[in-house]
Amino acid sequence: MSGLAIMGGTFDPIHNGHLRTAVEILDRYGFSELRLIPCFQPVHKDRPVITPEQRLEMTQLAISSDERLSVDSREIDREGPSYTVDTLRAIREEIGPDTPLVMVLGMDSFLSLPTWxxxxxxxxxxxxxxxxxxxxxxxxxxxxxxxxxNCRAASPHELQCAPSGRIWFEALTPLSISSSMIRGLARNNESIAYLLPEPVQNYIQQYQLYR
Ligand code: ATP
Ligand code: MG
Structure with a gap:
């Protein structure tokens, strides 16, 4: 599919639930690129304990094995509260009016949408x-x-036929992994192995994050 897929998050830290989501979407939809966009300051969460730069660095470490994945640091560069609507507007200006832009988000985020x-x-x-x-x-x-x-697509194919404005629900391999669970394990000095890429695990250990 021509077009750009993006996925925002706190990525505190990035984990295999995020990464499996990204690669399954890339494989099923054939996008050439999926950009991960770590937020500077989540709007509806407590401020993360670690720095935005550390979350950015871990996200960069996590994607090294798939060249279709990239990291977009614009929300961290912009600072302040990270409003998705501002990010989408900026990306739309860059890619022009005709390119399909697809924002990937989990059901939990979708259910909170009316508060965005x-x-x-x-x-x-x-x-x-x-x-x-x-x-x-x-x-x-x-x-x-x-x-x-008003906007549910009749098939996923519809997302390729227009630049924006449709919604589609996709069932992926269920992975019960969350960043909060990983932070909890690290805090209790329990292993976080196999929940996230090894370079990210090593980074957390090296800087003693989430202790
Ligand atoms: P936290 O526990 O701190 O809220 P999280 O694991 O939910 O972290 P986020 O950075 O909040 O991670 O999520 C970024 C995006 O990835 C959201 O759209 C979220 O719904 C989605 N996501 C996170 N984990 C999964 C997962 N295991 N399966 C599917 N989607 C996920
Ligand atoms: Mg979350």
Missing amino acids: KNWHQLMHFAHLLVVSRPGWEPDFVSELNAFCE
């Missing part, structure tokens, strides 16, 4: 590709149901 800044405008700039996440069932709030009715 100017959330109705997001699909003016991009398609939404909502992926399954264990523990998060699509028990839609009515506001989201009404929203989906």
Whole structure:
């Protein structure tokens, strides 16, 4: 598929749940590139304990084995609260009006959408590709149901036919991994092996993060 896929997150730290999501989407949709965009300051979470630069560095370490993955540091460079709508607007300006732009997000993030800044405008700039996440069932709030009715794609192919404005739900290999779980294990001095790439695990050990 021509077009650009992006995935935002706190990546505190990045883990195999994020990375499997990215590669499964790349394989199924054939995008040439998926950009991971670590936020500077999450809007709806406590401020991370480690620095944005450390989260950025771990994200860079994590993608070295797949050349279709890249890291976009614009939210960290921009500083301040990271509003997705601002990021999408900026990317849209760069890629022009015709290129499909697909924002990948987990079901948990999707269910929180009505709390995001100017959330109705997001699909003016991009398609939404909502992926399954264990523990998060699509028990839609009515506001989201009404929203989906207007823009749900009839097939994933529709995301290629327009630059933005459609929504599609995709079931992926369920991986019950979260950054909070990894931070909890590290805090308790338990192993975090096999939940995230080895270079990221080594980085966490080297700098004694999350202790
Ligand atoms: P935390 O526990 O700190 O909230 P997290 O694991 O949810 O961290 P985020 O950085 O908040 O990670 O998530 C970034 C994006 O990746 C979100 O859209 C989220 O829904 C998605 N995501 C994270 N983990 C998974 C997973 N295991 N499966 C599918 N999607 C995921
Ligand atoms: Mg999260």
